[in-house]
Amino acid sequence: MDRLTLLKTFVVVANEGSFTKAAVRLDTSNQLVSKYVAQLEKHLDTRLFNRTTRKIHLTEAGRQCLQHANHILESINDMESQLGLFNTQAKGTLHVSAPVSFSTLHLAGAIGAFQHAHPHVSINLQLNDRKIDVIDEGFDVAIRAGHLASSSLVAKKITTINLALCVSPAYLKKYGRPLHPSDLKPEHYLEYSYVNYDNNQSELIAALKANAQKSPPKLTANNGEVLTNVAKQGEGYVLQPTFIVGEALKKGELVSILDEYIPQSIALYAVYPHRKLISNKLRVFIDFLCNYFEDTPFWDR
Missing domain, CATH: 3.40.190.10 (Periplasmic binding protein-like II)
Known part of the structure; x- marks a missing residue:
């Protein structure tokens, strides 16, 4: 039996002054209450109650144990109440x-x-x-x-999150508009280094992978904003989420290309x-x- 149950039983017996009343309070048998108190006494190696035929009295050790037990149980109640707030309030x-x-x-x-x-x-x-x-x-x-x-x-x-393949108007003026992923120049690719398209079977991604084997990207970076800003300067094309390039597209600083080949959202x-x-x-x-x-x-x- 866990010691917390033994302590709770002991406190009720001490407060009620009777094993029988404690059993009623705990909705259990008198024999089980006596058993728990005996187990606690054995664990502490001390007598907690002096028993007579009519009444029980706390020993000196029992009075000290009651103080500690009340403190322990109050602390547990406080902990349960405090932790309960974390499940009922945003805190x-x-x-x-x-x-x-x-x-x-x-x-x-x-x-x-x-x-x-x-x-x-x-x-x-x-x-x-x-x-x-x-x-x-x-x-x-x-x-x-x-x-x-x-x-x-x-x-x-x-x-x-939607994706867009983007270039600047200056890039289109200089190199023309690609009509198919195979028209993309591999040396102009501005690559995001953390991207993983292993599970994507789109034709555009296949072309980007093939181009990477032909020629290293013009720029590889681990930040999409940097790549987008480089693309604005006409230095290449970039595949980025619209939460990064959306504002530039609205302002006309970038233009989306090959929309029909863009990977799914x-x-x-x-x-x-x-x-x-x-x-x-x-x-x-x-x-x-x-x-x-x-x-x-x-x-x-």
């Missing part, structure tokens, strides 16, 4: 990993709005584009884009370790992001 610190460009361009605004709505939640945000281990690196949630590999983690879709996910034990602070954070960005995000409207 505490969230450790979040997220992509660099998406965070600087769009997530910052969402976090500001979230914290205005949930002022008792603090966020520790770490930005990186590499694949991180959510559990080993101590994150509550990772925001990630793309086709996710199967794992023990839970992934909830936040929004849809991907998704932005919230990836976290547990489904059943998800804290309320994480639940409201993910729900907030889903409502904030919606399935068709504002940069594509």
Whole structure:
């Protein structure tokens, strides 16, 4: 029998002054109450009660034990109450990993709005584009884009991410508009180094892979904003999500090409370790992001 149950039984007996009354209070048998008290006395190697035919009295050791037991049980109740708040209120610190460009361009605004709505939640945000281990690196949630590999983690879709192959008007004026992926010049490709198209069978991706074998890309970088800015200068073509290139497309700084060959949309996910034990602070954070960005995000409207 666990010691917590023994302590609870002992405290009730001490407060009631009777094994029989304690049994009624605990809705159990008199014999079981006596057994638990005897087990506690054996564990502590001391007598807790002096027993007479009519009444029981705490020994000196019993009085000391009662003080400690009350303190222990009160501390446990306080802990349970405090931890219970974490499941009913959005409160505490969230450790979040997220992509660099998406965070600087769009997530910052969402976090500001979230914290205005949930002022008792603090966020520790770490930005990186590499694949991180959510559990080993101590994150509550990772925001990630793309086709996710199967794992023990839970992934909830936040929004849809569309891709666009872009060049500047100056590039088109100088080299002409490609009409087919095979028309792309491999030496002009501005490549995002973290991208993984292994599971994508589109004709455009096949062409990019084939071109990479013919000639190294003009530029490889681990930041989509840098690649987009280079593309604006007419130095090559870039395949990027519209949350990065959308504004440049609207302003005419970039032009989308080969639209009919663009790979299918991907998704932005919230990836976290547990489904059943998800804290309320994480639940409201993910729900907030889903409502904030919606399935068709504002940069594509």
